Amino acid sequence: EIIDAIAAHFAEAAHKPQADKPQAHTPLSGKRALVTSGPTHEPIDPVRYIANRSSGKQGHAIAEALARLGAAVTLVSGPTRLPDPPGCAVVAIETAREMLAACEAALPVDIAVCAAAVADWRVAGTSDRKLKKDGGGPPSLSLTENPDILATLSQAGPRRPALVIGFAAETGDVVAYATAKRARKGCDWIVANDVSLGTTTFGGADNTVHVIRADGAEAWPTMGKDAVGARLAEAIAAHFQTPTP
Amino acid sequence: EIIDAIAAHFAEAAHKPQADKPQAHTPLSGKRALVTSGPTHEPIDPVRYIANRSSGKQGHAIAEALARLGAAVTLVSGPTRLPDPPGCAVVAIETAREMLAACEAALPVDIAVCAAAVADWRVAGTSDRKLKKDGGGPPSLSLTENPDILATLSQAGPRRPALVIGFAAETGDVVAYATAKRARKGCDWIVANDVSLGTTTFGGADNTVHVIRADGAEAWPTMGKDAVGARLAEAIAAHFQTPTP
Structure with a gap:
């Protein structure tokens, strides 16, 4: 009902422009x-898990920017230190499998932006008890593929x-x-960034991205993650006015 | 010099009781x-790592309580969301090997409290590049023992x-x-808690501990981690007045 309320709110705002207020820019209403x-956290045992360095800043910024343009946004997020972005319905998850289930529960949607750093693998045969040093040498963690x-x-499908x-x-x-990934996954756009050691994309405030679409790659200048979110939301809104490839 | 300043401050306070102030209780001056x-974070590749659910609340509470009793405290901490406890010199580290180096740099000390949830194992052959799904099936992580x-x-030693x-x-x-661990490690006391699934010791505000010394195990009632820290600091101070086994 939160989503409905937000959608209703923006629909109303769009239909009733008021002379004494600047008209809200809500192309995604x-x-x-x-x-x-x-990130996702993939348990090894009751106390240990595999994680990654994603801070959630970029995904949260995109969710907030889409909501600002009038979209009804569901944000499915792994563990972060960030406050919930205003105007979004937030679903907190830990593992990749929980994230998939939460995404499927949010369908149907017009727009899906997969900004999370989902673990490719989880540990096969997670232990219910803490793994102990028993003198037999370190265990080997065998991994199994997470859902994509x-x-x-x-x-494709309805x-x-x-x-x-x-x-x-x-x-x-x-x-x-990233171009190969776009083709392999069957998605429409890929936002690609470099997370090499020495860059601070993971956890940092700035991002340098390339946006890959069917018609090629566009390099965006380095900017704040909030600015990347705002520009991506505007590009999405423009796409729904005049579809790009 | 921070530690010296703190030590000097408390030494001075202990030597100059003032009639208009309550005398500070600084038995560890x-x-x-x-x-x-x-926790410690043990890298797998530039973006992934193995972590554990330690929040740092218990260790930070102990450090703060020891400082309050007049000790000059060095706190060596893995990544947490906690503010630095007042009156402590804080050294931030990520891995077990970094923690060991920081501890050795802090010696000599009179009291060492190892409350961190140090990873028993790290990944052998950490990758400089992000591990990729290449169709060859999931990798297997081989682990190697961390320093204890x-x-x-x-x-024993000087x-x-x-x-x-x-x-x-x-x-x-x-x-x-925990009794077996005390003997195996050669430490004086062990503070033992239960981190089973279903208890909320990791990340929670409360703790239920047993304190194991040479003369047996003492069960403490469930209390806040701050209270566990305060009681442990008092027990340490009492030990230096009248050594217990």
């Missing part, structure tokens, strides 16, 4: 958006969002890897 | 203490702290495991 953000949330949402956007965190050959 | 706190900080500090206290996070048979 009436659209539903799903955004994923943050971006590919799942990109699958529930496929009209626009599916993935993220790629690469440590070299950013555009080439 | 002149003592140096080392406290470890929080508690056992290292407990080793630099051994007079009182070394370890923590044990167990998921069953708490007292039996």
Whole structure:
């Protein structure tokens, strides 16, 4: 009902311009958006887990920017230190499987932005008890593949969002890897960034991205993650006015 | 020089009681203490790492309580969301090996309290590049043993702290495991708690501990982590007045 309330609020705002207020810029009014953000945590045993350095800043900024443009936003987020962005319905999850379930529960949507740094793998045979040093040498963690949330949402079908956007965190050959990833996943756009050691994309305030669409790659200048979120939200709104490839 | 300044401050306070102020209770004045706190993060590749659910609340509370009793405290902490406790010199580290180096740099001390949840293992052959799904199936993480900080500090020798206290996070048979751990590590006391699934010791505000010394195990009632810290600091101060086994 939160989403309905937000949608109703913006629909009303769009239909009743008031002379004494600046008209809100809400080109995404009436659209539903799903955004994923943050890391996932994959348990090893009751106390240990595999994590990654995603802060959630970029995903949260995108969710907030989409809401500001009038979209009804569901934000599915792994553990972060960030406050919930205003105007978004937030679903907190830990693992990749929980994130997939929360995304599927949010469908149907018009827009899906998969900004979360989802763990590719989880630990096979998670232990119910804390693994102990028993003199037998260190254990070996055998991993198993997690569900692919971006590919799942990109699958053709009646529930496929009209626009599916993935993220790629690469440590070299950013555009080439991201272009291949776009084709492999079946999504519409890929926002690619370089997370090499020495750059501070993970956890930092700024981001340098390439946006890969069917018609090629566009390099955006380095800017704050809030600014990347705002520009991406505007590009999404423009796409729904005049669809780009 | 921070530590010297704190020590000097408390030494002065102890020597110059003022009629118009309540006398500070600083039984640990002149003592140096080392406290470890929080989790360690062990890298897998530039973006992934193995972590644990320690919040650092218990270790930070102990450091603060020791400082309040007049000790000059160095707190060596893994990544937490906590503010630095007042009156402590804080050294931030990520990995177990960094924690050991920071502890050794803090010696000599009179008191060492190893409250951190140090990773028993790190990943052997950490990758400089992000591990990728290449169709060859999930990788297997082979682990290698981390240095044992508690056992290292407990080793007899001229630099051994007079009182070394370890923590044990167990998921069953708490007292039996912790008693065995005390003997194995060579430390003086073990503070043992149960971190089973279903209890909320990791991350929670309360703690239920057993304190194991040479003369047996003492069960403390469930109380806030701040209260556990205060009671442990008082027990440490009492030990330096009248050494317990």
